[in-house]
Amino acid sequence: MLTFIIRRILYSIPVLVATSFLIFTFVSITGDPLGRLRARPDITAQQIQSIAHSKNLDKPVIIRYGYWVRDAVTKQFGTTLFGNRKIWPDLKRVIGHTLQFILSAIIISVLLGVAIGVYSALRQYSLFDYAATTISFIGFATPVFWLALMLQVLMVQIFLKWHVRIFYTSGLSSPTGAGHGFHFLIDRIQHLALPVIALCALSTAVYSRFMRASMLEVLNSDYVRTARAKGLVERRVIMRHAFRNALIPLVTVVAIDFGGLFAGAIVTETIFTLDGMGYYFINSLFASDPYPVMAWLMVVATMVILFNLIADILYGVFDPRIRYD
């Protein structure tokens, strides 16, 4: 097991290096980072030249890649192109917020998805099963940003009608001060509830469909028949033999979905103006600044690789049929 983990981590290193090179060339070839400055009449070619020189932008791509990697490793991604702002302190703050946001979305959608999927499988072709199927099909077709907008619209309508504010539609905390302890927690939940619902919806639909299929497959397997044949009560058959085995492949699905949640975060954080990674990414793009964009892509790629690594290891822990040597 330990050798597997070490081997797996070592294998991640070349993947990460290749990804960093692809990210750098992709962002570099898709645009001229100084194009915005060139368009301004008040900046002379001389000034542009000196900026390009100080940022090594006048060198070939492969050498710039070298400089970028050096900055990323030794200076924590260096500074932004415009304004020379340090990237890492900002990025670190938004990573914290987004992880809070994404992890709560994952936990909620796993819990909900598993519950709905298992219940659908146990009561196959019941009214509940049909309703869950219909709702998840609609969920697959609903764009995350529209769901987020509709949740905001709903809150606005409730507020206009009854003058009550259940959840907030923007920001992470109240501008007037969030308070401390319990009040801070309640305030945070009131702010995060709508974005989390918007982000959860699609994942919950995916997980519940997957869980239903997985559970149905396990319920038809030989060892469940054996468990029933030896006279176990149904409850024990389902909880100990069926449910636990049906849960294993969900690990992979959640791991694959993890990268998609960052895409969801871009959309939801922009709509709810949450100070998170997605909002940071969109703002950096609007500013046409390649360095924070590359840093962002690198951080997300690292997290996705790391999460997949954890999923692989968990898979081995849960499923004793998998041998690692």
Added chain:
Amino acid sequence: MTEQQFHEPSPLAVAPPGSEGLIEPGLPADPSELTYAYGLEIEARSQWDYARRRFFRHRLALGSLILLLAIFGCGLFANFIAPYTYQQINLNALSQKPSSKHIFGTDSAGRDSFSRVLYGIRTSARVGVLVGVLSTLIGTIIGGLAGFYGGWIDNLLMRLTDLFLTLPLLAVLLVAAKYLGHSTPLKLALLLAALIWTQIARVVRGSFLSLREKEYVEAARAAGAGDLRIMLRHMIPNTVGPIVVSATLTIGTAILLEAVLSFLGFGIEPPTPALGALLSEGQDQGLDKWWLVTFPGVVIVVIVLCINFIGDGLRDALDPTQRRVRA
């Protein structure tokens, strides 16, 4: 097995010169020859007949197809159907709720939301269909070559797909769209196609990898068929099911991605009406005007839902290993 596969003309059955009109093995030239002794007529049916029958049996898919054609038709003929043009300003009807005159309401410039949605459908449908066609072409060619020959094309394809497993597609799209600048529907469609063909390529590659080892491919090769003939006559027809299904679903994905890019301001720019751009405008005008963000979104959901159901129906219909329909 063979009778379940798609129309598979054996290379050995190539008719000798001068034998035009001779019957192909298995398919009678004249259906009446198949009349049984007791007078029961049997029509010859191709695999396409079976596929069409299976699809038409799938009521949800058929209904979705009709609804989708109706929606796309409304978009296509928007200039005939829409009661107003998409930028016709009416100062007497600012920010009105849905009514019999403006069934989707009006925005703060008094423009009719229903008309704008119709024109938006036109843009979205164009982008979706164009992306579907383009990415299917690119994906089939590259996926086919990768699956058939392996080698560097295969390596490149697999590394590209790996990349999309570590980076969110939306982020990559946004970076590319940002640097392309102001987008027309055509430019956006090219961009989307350039990034999502890998999904179809993977499907085709997987299918070709397994078809390559089939006995009939070996037989074709033994009969002297070249690589191109084997791919076009034997492997593509046997991959048609998965290709058509992924092409259909790609249209839905493209419409969703177009909407999200336009919404975030990196896609189609106003005044060109697109469903995502309409939602973005609706959001800017205040969320108390619920009708401006509700209807364009509902249209997107209905379109994508229809496409997904059609995809499901096609998957069932085009899988030749499925049990045949009676009728």
